[in-house]
Amino acid sequence: xxxxxxxxxxxxxxxxxxxxxxxxxxxxxxxxxxxxxxxxxxxxxxxxxxxxxxxxxxxxxxxxxxxxxxxxxxxxxxxxxxxxxxxxxxxxxxxxxxxxxxxxxxxxxxxxxxxxxxxxxxxxxxxxxxxxxxxxxxxxxxxxxxxxxxxxxxxxxxxxxxxxxxxxxxxxxxxxxxxxxxxxxxxxxxxxxxxxxxxxxxxxxxxxxxxxxxxxxxxxxxxxxxxxxxxxxxxxxxxxxxxxxxxxxxxxxxxxxxxxxxxxxxxxxxxxxxxxxxxxxxxxxxxxxxxxxxxxxxxxxxxxxxxxxxxxxxxxxxxxxxxxxxxxxxxxxxxxxxxxxxxxxxxxxxxxxxxxxxxxxxxxxxxxxxxxxxxxxxxxxxxxxxxxxxxxxxxxxxxxxxxxxxxxxxxxxxxxxxxxxxxxxxxx
Ligand code: GLV
Ligand code: MN
Ligand code: MN
Numbered sequence: 001x002x003x004x005x006x007x008x009x010x011x012x013x014x015x016x017x018x019x020x021x022x023x024x025x026x027x028x029x030x031x032x033x034x035x036x037x038x039x040x041x042x043x044x045x046x047x048x049x050x051x052x053x054x055x056x057x058x059x060x061x062x063x064x065x066x067x068x069x070x071x072x073x074x075x076x077x078x079x080x081x082x083x084x085x086x087x088x089x090x091x092x093x094x095x096x097x098x099x100x101x102x103x104x105x106x107x108x109x110x111x112x113x114x115x116x117x118x119x120x121x122x123x124x125x126x127x128x129x130x131x132x133x134x135x136x137x138x139x140x141x142x143x144x145x146x147x148x149x150x151x152x153x154x155x156x157x158x159x160x161x162x163x164x165x166x167x168x169x170x171x172x173x174x175x176x177x178x179x180x181x182x183x184x185x186x187x188x189x190x191x192x193x194x195x196x197x198x199x200x201x202x203x204x205x206x207x208x209x210x211x212x213x214x215x216x217x218x219x220x221x222x223x224x225x226x227x228x229x230x231x232x233x234x235x236x237x238x239x240x241x242x243x244x245x246x247x248x249x250x251x252x253x254x255x256x257x258x259x260x261x262x263x264x265x266x267x268x269x270x271x272x273x274x275x276x277x278x279x280x281x282x283x284x285x286x287x288x289x290x291x292x293x294x295x296x297x298x299x300x301x302x303x304x305x306x307x308x309x310x311x312x313x314x315x316x317x318x319x320x321x322x323x324x325x326x327x328x329x330x331x332x333x334x335x336x337x338x339x340x341x342x343x344x345x346x347x348x349x350x351x352x353x354x355x356x357x358x359x360x361x362x363x364x365x366x367x368x369x370x371x372x373x374x375x376x377x378x379x380x381x382x383x384x385x386x387x388x389x390x391x392x393x394x395x396x397x398x399x400x401x402x403x404x405x406x407x408x409x410x411x412x413x414x415x416x417x418x419x420x421x422x423x424x425x426x427x428x
Contacts, residue, residue: 007399008112012105013392018045019085019101020093029386030093034086034128034139035063035167040174042085042097043125047175049104053111059178061150062143063127063168066181069107071120071410077369079117079410080187081106081402082124083194083361084140088132092388094195094378100125102193102399106406117410119188126361127168133158134167135288136219136325141361144183145368147327186368189409191336193374193402195390197358199381206352207397208344209375210337214356214363215263215294216329218303221286222249222310226317228275228283239281243273245317246285252313253289253306260302265292265357288324294355296328330363336372336405343404344374349397358383374401 022042023032032038043065050057050067058066068078083099103123110121126144131137134156142148154165196202201209226242250268257266267290274284289306293299303323310319337353344351354375362371376398379389 006113007105007109007396007403009392009396011108012101012395012399015049015101015104016093016097016395019097023087025090025386027090027386029388030087030091031089032085032087032091033089033133034130035133035164035171037174039086040171043171044175046085046100046104046125047178050107053108055107057178058181060144060181060183062140062153062164062183063171064140064144065125065178067104067107067123067125069110069117069121071117073118074120076119077186077188078120078122079406080122080124080190080365081192081406082122082126082190083192084126084129086128086130088130088384090384090386091130092383092386094388094390095197095383096129096194098195098376098390098395098398099193102395102402105399106403109403110407115407117407119410121406121410122187124361128164129361131219131325134164135221137217138325138327138359138361138364139164141364142325142327145364146184147364147367150183184368187365189333189336189369190362190365190371191340191374191402191405191409192360192362192365192371193376193398194360195378195383195388196354196375197378197381197383200354201352201375201377202379202381204352205350207349207376207394208340208351208401209373210341210344210351210353211332211356211373211375212337212353213294213332214327214330214359215265215292216296216299217325217327217359218291218299218323219325220289220291220306221322221324222246222289222319223322224249224285224287224314224317224319226281226283229281231279231281234281240316241281242285242317243282245314245319246271246287248313249306249309249319250287252309256305256309257291257302260293260298263294264298264302265290266302292357292359294329327359327363330366332362332366332372333370336370336409339405339408340372340374340401343408344401347397347400347404349401374398374405
């Protein structure tokens with residue numbers, strides 16, 4: 001195996017600060033939602049860094065961008081890494097961007113050291129991982145892996161009615177032309193670096209999380225339809241108040257989720273009341289539910305019970321529930337988790353095997369090839385928050401581990417195929 005390239009920690013730090021300036025908020029975080037001008041600017045900057053080093057670029061139909069350092073054997077599938085540059089509206093400077101920059105740093109370090117790898121090494125920048133502007137979450141990798149229909153993704157609209165297709169068109173106009181590539185090209189392996197977004201590594205004093213899988217995630221849109229009426233003249237007993245019905249469903253659904261134990265996660269992150277005037281009884285509520293659990297059967301039970309609630313507890317209003325994303329629990333390749341652990345420990349880092357509470361593009365990519373993830377700690381486990389923070393030493397450690405893992409896999413022969421995951425649930 002070729003010698004381990006050194007990570008250029010100064011360059012990683014400089015790249016981090018350059019990207020932290022794009023979409024920066026007064027709270028010290030970023031607002032760089034998918035396919036906005038800020039997201040486009042961030043991609044443009046990363047593209048300029050990649051071009052400076054002579055790496056090849058390609059882009060697919062959903063806007064995923066791939067940066068490739070050629071291998072000796074170009075016909076072979078790439079060893080891939082990556083993550084996302086988009087953020088939550090009140091996002092931090094590490095979620096997603098760290099994995100992209102660590103990946104680019106691996107490519108640049110290989111280049112600096114003149115290391116030839118047998119396979120190409122590639123960094124993917126996945127479109128709309130966050131799902132805050134356009135639903136669903138992990139859209140780019142979902143479409144790329146075939147789990148989510150392209151046409152449906154392109155039709156998804158933001159709060160202003162702008163479609164993904166239109167926003168992608170705008171982004172393409174603002175970036176240098178990029179050769180296109182088909183969806184679904186399987187890498188040889190995929191290993192994504194990310195901050196943990198939870199408190200486990202920090203609490204244990206471990207530097208590297210060896211991620212064995214991702215808990216299951218389902219997202220729903222619940223519509224509650226009532227009847228608009230005058231707030232001053234309509235007695236309470238004759239109202240069809242959509243807010244009152246939605247509040248009832250929300251409270252009972254949350255109570256249901258808690259019956260599946262401490263591992264259940266239930267979030268209503270968006271709750272829109274229409275027409276949204278102080279003096280009209282609400283005629284419509286739309287709310288989102290984000291439901292997570294490591295056990296698919298528990299997700300099924302909660303889903304069935306919430307569906308039942310919608311049909312039994314909305315009267316005199318009418319409630320309906322639509323699934324917008326269904327990602328089953330993911331079990332990463334044991335070969336990859338083994339390599340990550342061995343490499344990290346050989347570099348002197350304390351490791352911890354763990355499953356991810358957050359979802360990641362690696363989950364969908366694991367349908368195409370053996371995949372895995374490397375976590376680094378983040379302060380107090382805080383994420384999706386401007387205060388999100390990771391230590392430099394941990395960022396460099398993660399990049400070093402990623403470099404060694406990718407280098408080892410780029411020269412390896414065969415590794416076991418992806419484990420069978422349950423097929424994506426049909427979306428209505
Ligand atoms: C990713 O941001 C997630 O929602 O887990
Ligand atoms: Mn992320
Ligand atoms: Mn996120």
